Amino acid sequence: MTVDGVVARPDRMERMQGREGELVLVNGQHQPTLGAAPGTAQRWRVINGCASRVLALRLAGHELDLVARDGAFLPAPESQQRVVLPPGSRADVLVRPTTPGRFPLLSEPVDRGGMGMGGMGGGVRSERVLLATLMAGGPEAKPAPLPPALPAEQPRATTDGKRREVAFTMGMGTAGMSLGIDGRAFDPDRTDQLVRFGTVEEWTVVNTTPMTHPFHLHVWPFVVLATSDNAPLSGTPQDVVLVPPQGWVRLRIPFTAYPGRSVFHCHILDHEDAGMMATIQVR
Numbered sequence: 001m002t003v004d005g006v007v008a009r010p011d012r013m014e015r016m017q018g019r020e021g022e023l024v025l026v027n028g029q030h031q032p033t034l035g036a037a038p039g040t041a042q043r044w045r046v047i048n049g050c051a052s053r054v055l056a057l058r059l060a061g062h063e064l065d066l067v068a069r070d071g072a073f074l075p076a077p078e079s080q081q082r083v084v085l086p087p088g089s090r091a092d093v094l095v096r097p098t099t100p101g102r103f104p105l106l107s108e109p110v111d112r113g114g115m116g117m118g119g120m121g122g123g124v125r126s127e128r129v130l131l132a133t134l135m136a137g138g139p140e141a142k143p144a145p146l147p148p149a150l151p152a153e154q155p156r157a158t159t160d161g162k163r164r165e166v167a168f169t170m171g172m173g174t175a176g177m178s179l180g181i182d183g184r185a186f187d188p189d190r191t192d193q194l195v196r197f198g199t200v201e202e203w204t205v206v207n208t209t210p211m212t213h214p215f216h217l218h219v220w221p222f223v224v225l226a227t228s229d230n231a232p233l234s235g236t237p238q239d240v241v242l243v244p245p246q247g248w249v250r251l252r253i254p255f256t257a258y259p260g261r262s263v264f265h266c267h268i269l270d271h272e273d274a275g276m277m278a279t280i281q282v283r
């Protein structure tokens with residue numbers, strides 16, 4: 001639903017922080033109006049296609065009823081004031097206006113950590129932005145009912161494969177600061193993680209840097225078991241998770257559906273372009 005127009009700047013520090021651009025678009029439009037009728041429900045399938053910006057969706061005067069994350073249903077709808085979407089992640093929400101009116105859809109400020117070395121560089125924050133306006137027209141009406149249950153997949157309950165640790169890293173080289181995974185920049189010809197097909201692994205993704213990084217694994221969705229900042233856990237499969245600065249997340253990953261070769265990476269595009277990406281071979 002949203003796309004970010006990145007303005008190219010030569011500033012190296014901004015690249016290290018992950019450039020956000022100045023214009024946030026929804027379906028290619030700047031601050032569009034979305035129509036609705038009170039008493040009806042709309043399902044919004046939102047993807048954060050922004051290069052670096054973390055979205056925290058809030059619809060004025062309404063709760064957002066979250067029904068799926070990254071394409072996987074929750075067991076039941078969860079009413080939220082705010083739905084946080086890291087770059088690359090998706091959410092399905094039900095929107096149920098009951099009164100006519102104009103309701104701004106905002107993204108609230110989100111702290112993304114900071115490159116501060118002794119305060120230099122400062123913190124990085126995705127600022128508040130108006131995304132769109134919901135225009136509800138027609139007579140007041142009772143809210144459309146929520147489904148009591150959703151067809152959520154039952155996640156794998158046990159780990160029977162390897163436990164491993166991967167780390168987002170930042171180093172100081174001759175060419176300035178460098179970003180990588182486990183101290184290495186991306187090399188498509190190198191295999192970084194070799195996994196036995198058919199096993200369920202437990203990964204601890206460590207963030208040794210002062211910035212938040214969204215970890216994204218292609219092909220094999222995971223369940224978040226725990227995080228260093230005690231973020232609420234959905235218990236359902238997802239494929240993007242925010243790793244807090246100087247923190248970690250623990251994931252259970254079933255490598256049971258497909259063998260093959262793919263990648264995992266930070267979903268801040270400036271970071272993955274700078275080398276924060278690694279390969280995985282499942283066979």
Ligand SMILES: [Cu+2]
Nearest residue numbers: 213266268271
């Ligand atoms: Cu990153």
